[in-house]
Structure formats: C-alpha cells, structure tokens
Amino acid sequence: MLTSSSNCNGDEFISEVSTIGRIHHVNVVHLVGFCSEEMKRALVYEYMPGGSLDKYIFSTEKSFSWDKLNEIALGIARGINYLHQGCEMQILHFDIKPHNILLDDNFVPKVADFGLAKLYPRDKSFVPVSAARGTVGYIAPEMISRSFGAISSKSDVYSFWMLLLEMAGGRRNANPNVANSSQAYYPSRVYKQLTRRGTCEISDVVDMHELEKKLCVVGLWCIQMRSCDRPTMSKVIEMLEGGSDDLQVPPSHSSVMMSNSQEWILTIYRPT
Template structure:
C-alpha cells in the first residue's frame, strides 16, 4: 500500500533511530551527508541523506516534489523510500546500493566486467533514463548522467541515481529554461553552454549518456591529461578515427576491437552529436543496444573529434553556476561512492 501512495514520511526522531544517531557515515556531498541505516521491521538497509543549506522551495513544495519522485518504480532507477521534512530538518531516504557506483569498476586497472556484462549494464542505464523521460507522469530530465551517478545493487543491476539536478517538465514542453541547466564538466551537452547548438531537452541527457558509454567502452575517462600524446588524450576522437579507418588501408586497432565494444562506441558517438536534433532518443538508443553491430553505421564526425574549432565558437567557458555545480560533484567523487545521492530540489 505504501508503494502505491508514495514515499513514507519520517519524523526526525525516526531518522535518528534508523541511523543509530548517524553512526555510519557513507559520504559527504555538496547537498549534505549520507548515512547508512536500517529500517525495521524487515531489516531493510537504506541510505539517508541529510540535506544542508536553504532549500529553494518551502516545505509544502518539497513534500510535493519528493512525493512525485517517490512514486517512481523502475528496476533501473534508485527508489526513494521516504523523506523527512520537519522545520529546517530535511532528509531523503533511499534504498541502499551495496556495490557502489559504476565509476569505481569501469575505471579500475583490472577489467572488472565482460563485454556482455558491460552491454547489459549499458542497456539497463538506458532503460532507466528512458523511463524518466517517457514512463513517468511528468518528464524527468536528469541533467547529470555520469558513471558516478549510476549505482549497482548486489547483482550489479544498474540504477540511475542522484536527482539533485533533475527537474520535472510536461512531456509536451519543448523548451527548458537555461536556469535549469546544470551538470558536470565532461558530460554537459553543448546546448547547455550555447543555444546555437539547440534547445535544452531530453537530448541533453542523451549526450551525457553517450559520454558515459564511451567511458564504459574505453575503460578510462574520455579526457586523459596524462596521455602520452594529444592524439590519445581525447578518447572519443581516437575511437572515431579508428572506426573510420576501416575503409582505408591503414593498420588499425579496429581488428582487435570486440563486437560489443564497437557497438558501445558507435552508439556513444551517435549520442554525442553536437546538434541535439542529430542525436537519437533514449528509446532509439535502446533499440541500437539491443540490435546487432552490423546494423549500425558510424555516425557523422562529432565536433569534439575535429581538429579545427567550430566556427564562431572560440571557447567553452562554463557559466559560473555550472562550474559551481561541477566543483560540488568533484567533492562527491572523492567519497566512498556507495550512495552519493543529491537532494531533489
């Protein structure tokens, strides 16, 4: 019955009891601290984020928004169990993800997952994002898709987490105000920086997902400042060059590329097309990941893979609010990363 009507509301005294007086701290982020707890009866392990700072909405708005998020039930989206809103004390209670976040596995020096498992994880993430875009009463734009915000349960099933930057929009609303645009450097879609690339929309999440896919395929961050030479520093550019060398007589690493690795790369390159209208929807991404590699065509060259700069765009200086958000998330990345959830604003 509780799942049908939304998340449970806890008193602050309940939160203290659940966390054993905040004994087991999991991490610290820009929006607050996360503590492990146990919910009785049933000994359900949960993660409690105590929100800090002033909220942009009043208590009634906070409860309304949290209730909307709490009604989301999808195997690939982290479930909000409950919340606390008592005077200035606010908390979010989530299901606990014992395997932590995806980044600590894909950036490991050892190959943690097989290609089949990586493809399965990629599909799960895509289904979770697509559900947020299409399966809810209101369209939810995440605005911060990255490996750190993908959590894994005990069976390594991926779940989209961290709705701190998400916003609710009617699905027929094509225009999203620029004030809503947030994200992390390295995953932010071009239209978040300049409207000359298109309007901010669900395709902005598609771009971030594409950057995530390329990092999953490469087992490294897309931008590597420690690369031996500049041609190896930016992974999407390197992958695009390798994929397009098939039609030439040049010796290429493409022959050594696993079919599923190739699929993740091609789909990722489609997702990071510069103009939002050139990117697939998340439902189309799912079809591409479910299909065979031979059915996929290498997309046009993404701008970031070009040697020459895009005409009329001299630099990509982040707006101050985006930079601030990115810095807050960099603090999160240093944490244990078992359960770094951001508050739903």
C-alpha cells in the same frame, strides 16, 4: 543513499518528492523516505551494496565482461528512458555519469542522485537555461550556450554517450587539466579508430570486441552537437538491443564539430 540539497520551497519539495516517490523501475533507485524540517530537507534512497559504477570501469582490479557491460549499458538506458517517458512528469536528470549509476548485489544498474534533476510536463520541449547544471566532461553543449540548441531530454542523451565511452574504454573521456586536446578529448580518437577514411563504415579494428564497437558507435550518435540530431533514449535502447552490423557511424564532419564543442567546454572549465 541520502541527499540534502533542495532549492525549492516546502510545497514544491513535497510535490517533487511525491512524483519521485511514484517511480518504480528496476533501473532507477527507489525512494524509501524523506525528511523536511524548515530549510533542512533530505531524501533517503534504497541501499545499493554494489556501489557506484565508476569503481569498476576505472579500476584495474575490478572489471566486467563485454556481455555484462552491454547489459549494464542497456539497463541504464532503460532507466533514463523511463524517467523521460514513463513518469507522470518528465524527469530530466542533468547529471548522468558513472558516479551516479549504482549497482545492486547482482550488478543491476540503477540511475541515482536526483540532486540536479528537474521535472517538466512531457509535452513541454522548452527548458529554461536557468536549469543548466551538470559535470564537466558529461555536460551537453546546449547546457552552456543556447547557440547549440534547446535544453531538453536530449541533454541527458549526450551525457549517456560520455558514460558509454568510458565504459567501453575503461578511462575518463576528458581531462580538463590536460592542455593538449588530443589527450584531453578521447571521443575524437575513438571516431578515427572506428572508421575508414571517407566512409561511415565501421572498420575492422584489431583487438576491438564487437560489443565494444557497438557501445562506441551508439555513443557517437548520442554526442551529436545539435540536440535535434541525437536519438531519443528509446532509439538508443533499440540500437543497444541490436547487433553492431546494423549500425553506421555518424558522418565525419559531425565528429569534428562534436570535438570542437566539447573542447570548448573543457576550455571554459579548465582550472587557471
């Protein structure tokens, strides 16, 4: 994989390359080299023969078993957690989505495309709003307005949830071209399907696999509107490694707020 976008100066570019070059994790794509000539810069990553995850989860011809989907979700979570906690500098990806998850020849997932990534000391919780980037449908509310909270590693957690739901549902979470919110916003439909009225218990949904339920419930925690209410990626890993019987769905009022916030984002970005 080759990328050639960088807004930093030469010294900053070399510093970032040095940090990214020291990343060694089974679920993060490996940097094999770079080029820098005046303002032209490129990063060269390892070749991933399986291509990107979106080719499989949005296709009727290619599909994975629920066990494999859970395994892939867990691998992605471990890769993101490594970027947040396992590196010398905290790496915030800011563009987690199926297109940026690459698969090797054994379908092991690797987090890729660090074109929007930002490096911060791990003890630095505040990220400037100028760092706000992302893709519509995956971007966290605080990336649009600070009224939703501070930009942090929890912004990647939000995006991971959107990816989880797409893996579980085999469809895109949101369609910014659809004006009807019930069609444009998939997560709120999943919440209603998973819960009994007035409780936070997971209902016995007909034709819904246990691992599908787990992916959805874990995701519902990741999509909390306030970033401080979302779990860390290490907690997400713990939930994915456990059973669905140990999970509870977030309170219903959180789901309503989450739906409103994402629909607001869709409204901002909807083409005129």
